[in-house]
Every structure is written in C-alpha cells, then in structure tokens.
Amino acid sequence: MNLQTPLGRARGLGSAKSGTKHWWAQRVTAIALIPLTIWFVVAMISATGNDYNNAQQFIGNPINAILFILLIVATFHHAQLGLQVVIEDYVHNKPMEIGLLIITKGTVIVLGLSSVFAVLSITFGVA
Amino acid sequence: MAIDNRPLSPHLQVYKPQLTSVLSILHRITGIALAIGTLLLVWWLIAAASGPDYYDTAQRCIGSTMGRILLLGWTYALFYHLANGIRHLAWDSGRGFELNTAYLTGWLVIISSIVLTIVTWIAGYVVMGGS
Ligand code: HEM
Numbered sequence: 346m347n348l349q350t351p352l353g354r355a356r357g358l359g360s361a362k363s364g365t366k367h368w369w370a371q372r373v374t375a376i377a378l379i380p381l382t383i384w385f386v387v388a389m390i391s392a393t394g395n396d397y398n399n400a401q402q403f404i405g406n407p408i409n410a411i412l413f414i415l416l417i418v419a420t421f422h423h424a425q426l427g428l429q430v431v432i433e434d435y436v437h438n439k440p441m442e443i444g445l446l447i448i449t450k451g452t453v454i455v456l457g458l459s460s461v462f463a464v465l466s467i468t469f470g471v472a
Numbered sequence: 473m474a475i476d477n478r479p480l481s482p483h484l485q486v487y488k489p490q491l492t493s494v495l496s497i498l499h500r501i502t503g504i505a506l507a508i509g510t511l512l513l514v515w516w517l518i519a520a521a522s523g524p525d526y527y528d529t530a531q532r533c534i535g536s537t538m539g540r541i542l543l544l545g546w547t548y549a550l551f552y553h554l555a556n557g558i559r560h561l562a563w564d565s566g567r568g569f570e571l572n573t574a575y576l577t578g579w580l581v582i583i584s585s586i587v588l589t590i591v592t593w594i595a596g597y598v599v600m601g602g603s
Binding site for chain 1 (some may be wrong): 480499503504506507510511513514517521523524527528531535537546554557558560561564592595599600
C-alpha cells in the first residue's frame with residue numbers, strides 16, 4: 346500500500362519538502378571544518394597577544410589568508426544550514442519561519458563576505 | 473482535518489535526562505553559541521583590517537576579564553561541538569549505535585573537550601608569557 350498521493354509521488358518530495366542536498370552539505374562542511382578548526386586553534390594560539398603589525402603579518406601571510414577564507418566560507422555555510430534546521434524545528438508560524446530563514450541567510454552572506462574582504466584587504470596591503 | 477485527535481508521543485519532560493540526551497541537546501546549543509560567537513571572529517578580522525586603533529580596541533576588549541570569559545566559553549563550545557560532531561559523523565556512517573559504545577564515545581567527548589580547552593588555554597598563556 347502506498348499512502349502517498351499521485352501528486353506527491355510525482356513531485357518526489359517527502360515531508361521535508363526537499364531532497365538530501367541540505368543533509369549532505371551539512372556533512373561535507375562538517376568534515377571540512379575538522380582540519381580547518383584544528384588549524385584555526387593552533388594558529389590563534391600562536392597569534393595570542395599579537396600587536397597590530399604582527400597581526401597584519403599573521404593574517405596577510407598567503408597560506409594563513411587562504412585558510413582563513415576557507416574557514417570563513419565553511420563555517421558560515423555550515424552555520425546557516427544548522428540554524429535553518431533549528432528554525433524549522435522550533436518555529437511553526439510560517440511567515441515568521443520564512444522571515445527568520447531570510448534573516449539568517451542574509452546575515453551569513455553579509456558577515457561572510459565582510460570577513461573575506463577584511464582578510465583580502467590585509468593580504469593585499471590595502472588596509 | 474482531524475488534527476486535534478492525533479496521538480501525541482509523550483512529552484520530552486517526562487523523561488529523566490540521560491547522558492546521551494543531554495549531549496545531544498548540547499550539540500545544538502553549542503552550534504547556536506558558535507554561530508553567535510563567530511561575530512567575534514568577524515569583528516576581530518575587520519578591526520585588524522581597519523587600522524591600529526581599531527585593532528588595539530578589539531584586542532583590549534577581547535583581553536579584558538569579560539572578553540576572556542567569553543573566549544573560554546567559545547573555546548569549550550568549539551571543542552565540544554568538534555568532538556561530538558565527529559561522533560555524529562561516525563553515526564552517519566552507521567557506526568557507534570550500540571548502547572555501551574554510545575556511552576563510551578559520549579564520555580570521550582566530555583573528557584576530550586575539557587582537556588583540549590585546558591591545553592589550548594595553557595598554550596595561549598605560555599605564548600603570551602604568562603599575562
Ligand atoms: C569544528 C568542526 C565542526 C564539526 C565537525 C561539526 C559537525 C556538525 C554536525 C555533524 C552537525 C549535524 C548534527 C545533527 O545531525 O544533528 C552539526 C550541526 C550544527 N553545527 Fe556544526 N560542526 C562544526 C563546527 C561548527 C561551527 C564552527 C558552527 C558555528 C559557527 C557550527 C554550527 C552548527 C549548528 C548551528 C548546527 C545545527 C545544530 C542542530 O541541528 O541541532 N558547527 N555540526
């Protein structure tokens with residue numbers, strides 16, 4: 346017996362209204378974050394108490410700059426996917442839910458791009 | 473639609489908290505805390521890109537007692553979420569569901585997150601020469 350309506354089957358969407366893309370992206374970003382986080386902690390320990398010039402050297406170093414950017418992209422993508430699940434779980438008022446999802450996505454994009462821009466401007470000595 | 477008559481599962485609060493359920497909700501709480509804590513990293517990077525005055529202000533705030541307490545919480549949340557995240561990824565690959573394994577890895581998460589936090593802070597103070 347199939348309890349799905351013909352329309353439901355044709356659309357191929359379960360109750361989650363989407364496929365497995367979200368789930369996979371959350372796992373892939375999580376795996377990427379394991380080495381990136383370990384690098385980040387070690388790097389930040391070594392940079393503890395840096396003065397301004399040392400901080401410029403540290404962030405502007407090409408390897409560090411690339412790793413910072415990868416960390417920022419993976420973190421914000423992962424955080425957005427995670428917060429989306431939390432919002433979908435607890436917010437049952439549809440307009441409110443959609444509003445919050447838009448706000449988190451927008452915030453993540455603004456913060457992510459700003460951080461990447463900050464790292465690049467230090468690397469290229471614009472600051 | 474007869475939504476009102478649907479059977480409900482027992483409410484969460486009738487269950488006694490267990491190690492497994494507490495660690496589970498902590499993953500969500502640390503995830504949210506980390507998302508908010510990311511603001512600190514964003515602020516620090518932008519301050520470093522904005523010139524010495526902004527950078528010094530950020531360093532002073534982060535180095536204050538309040539700043540250090542927040543940073544300590546952030547460090548713990550990061551290590552907890554990292555360790556328990558690896559536990560989640562193992563589950564996603566179908567491993568570690570036996571009850572005693574779930575408890576063992578749960579305790580490993582607790583111990584490793586505390587130890588890593590302490591080691592990180594000792595290392596940080598050593599780098600700063602004890603201040
Ligand atoms: C350090 C490496 C990290 C790993 C290995 C990791 C792993 C994971 C995994 C596997 C999940 C899914 C849990 C589930 O199935 O319920 C998850 C959820 C989540 N993560 Fe991470 N994560 C990491 C870092 C971060 C960071 C840095 C943030 C925030 C900036 C973050 C925020 C979240 C949030 C908000 C959720 C959703 C929580 C939930 O649905 O209950 N994670 N993480």
